[in-house]
Amino acid sequence: MAELAATNLFESQTINADHKDLIHDVAYDFYGERMATCSSDQYVKVWDTDGRGGWRLTGSWKAHHGSVWKVTWAHPEFGQVLATCSFDRTVAIWEEVGDTTAPGSEKGLRTWVKRSNLVDSRTSVTDVKFGPKHLGLLLVTCSADGIIRIYEAPDVMNLAQWTLQHEIPTKVSISCLSWNPTLSSNRVNPPMLAVGSDEPNISNASSNQVDKTCNGKVFIYEYAETSRRWTRTDCVSAVQEPVNDLAFAPNLGRSFHLLAVATKDVRIIKIEPLPESSGGAGGAAGAGGAGGAVGAAGNGCGARYKTEVLAAFDDHYSCVWRVSWNVTGTLLASSGDDCCVRLWKMQYLNQWKCVAVFKNEPQTGDSPTPGRAHTTYTRLAAMANAAHMPHH
Numbered sequence: 001m002a003e004l005a006a007t008n009l010f011e012s013q014t015i016n017a018d019h020k021d022l023i024h025d026v027a028y029d030f031y032g033e034r035m036a037t038c039s040s041d042q043y044v045k046v047w048d049t050d051g052r053g054g055w056r057l058t059g060s061w062k063a064h065h066g067s068v069w070k071v072t073w074a075h076p077e078f079g080q081v082l083a084t085c086s087f088d089r090t091v092a093i094w095e096e097v098g099d100t101t102a103p104g105s106e107k108g109l110r111t112w113v114k115r116s117n118l119v120d121s122r123t124s125v126t127d128v129k130f131g132p133k134h135l136g137l138l139l140v141t142c143s144a145d146g147i148i149r150i151y152e153a154p155d156v157m158n159l160a161q162w163t164l165q166h167e168i169p170t171k172v173s174i175s176c177l178s179w180n181p182t183l184s185s186n187r188v189n190p191p192m193l194a195v196g197s198d199e200p201n202i203s204n205a206s207s208n209q210v211d212k213t214c215n216g217k218v219f220i221y222e223y224a225e226t227s228r229r230w231t232r233t234d235c236v237s238a239v240q241e242p243v244n245d246l247a248f249a250p251n252l253g254r255s256f257h258l259l260a261v262a263t264k265d266v267r268i269i270k271i272e273p274l275p276e277s278s279g280g281a282g283g284a285a286g287a288g289g290a291g292g293a294v295g296a297a298g299n300g301c302g303a304r305y306k307t308e309v310l311a312a313f314d315d316h317y318s319c320v321w322r323v324s325w326n327v328t329g330t331l332l333a334s335s336g337d338d339c340c341v342r343l344w345k346m347q348y349l350n351q352w353k354c355v356a357v358f359k360n361e362p363q364t365g366d367s368p369t370p371g372r373a374h375t376t377y378t379r380l381a382a383m384a385n386a387a388h389m390p391h392h
Contacts, residue, residue, distance in 0.1 A: 020043075038068035044059075046058050064086035067087040069085055078137050081115075083139055093116040095113055116160050118139075118149075120149055123144040123145040126176065129177060146197075148170060152165050173198055175242070190223050191222065191223040195218070196246045198217075216236045216238065218235070220234035244263065244319065249329030251329065255273075256271060266311075266332075268309070268310045268311040272308070274305060331345050
């Protein structure tokens with residue numbers, strides 16, 4: 001009853017997205033007034049609020065020649081810009097051009113132009129994210145072969161030119177990543193990335209592919225200004241199952257970072273900087289050189305941070321695919337194979353509780369979702385062709 005009562009505090013709305021296949025990602029813009037969706041039908045769609053509490057379709061176009069895994073918005077300071085990544089091994093940068101209608105499109109749809117196509121990856125590109133605004137116009141991508149690439153637009157007025165600034169091999173298949181949005185400084189809070197792996201079992205992988213110092217599936221990378229390199233500074237060994245999504249919480253005055261992890265359940269990880277006397281060089285070492293020490297209580301295998309699992313929820317009873325924070329980092333949303341979206345909030349006793357559940361209503365003729373769904377899990381890296389789709 002408490003769960004049902006809490007649900008009444010939130011309103012849900014159904015949108016007929018009209019995608020012809022599985023929707024893989026949904027992304028809101030900075031103001032929460034625009035929404036982009038991407039699908040295995042190779043299309044990206046953009047929706048705007050209509051001022052009456054609803055959403056209207058304002059853009060729809062074929063973006064790639066394979067399934068589109070992720071879509072992300074740039075900060076509005078750089079214009080109306082999207083980035084998408086796909087099974088076709090490319091990343092595309094899109095910009096909205098005025099209010100003109102695209103040729104051959106329905107009336108009222110705006111034109112989105114492909115400004116750049118990044119083709120450095122030789123395997124499926126599994127995630128793409130724009131960097132925090134204070135770092136400039138940066139874009140990070142990761143691919144199934146375990147390579148992280150960071151690009152920069154030297155001229156924010158010319159989105160056709162992107163420079164590959166860093167290429168970071170991780171030795172494991174990468175499925176997702178997240179920028180830490182905390183305002184960066186050289187020593188206190190250097191630029192930080194969290195990276196998730198969907199390797200079935202890292203501990204059983206071949207010795208030449210895996211760093212034996214950590215068998216976790218979440219890795220922390222930091223940028224050291226002194227060496228001008230990205231270094232792996234920590235590994236969260238408490239997460240040993242395939243990771244589908246990661247999300248850093250916005251940091252409003254906290255002395256630590258919160259990272260949400262979507263895996264077989266929902267986990268909230270606290271990442272707290274260690275004092276310099278016990279924390280080591282703070283990411284100034286060469287690549288792969290800062291992940292050697294085993295952290296306190298076995299929760300991390302780096303000397304830079306203390307990691308702790310604040311909460312773990314298996315309420316979805318199935319694979320969890322996406323996690324997302326609100327703008328203040330106080331409310332977490334998760335979606336899973338149980339056809340539910342759940343909202344999580346920390347209570348006054350510092351305990352995280354489920355405060356709302358939105359359940360997908362089955363259409364006429366559909367059988368209701370069982371209490372404990374059985375998930376057939378397919379890694380993005382394991383797909384041999386675009387027709388091989390995950391069933392979830």
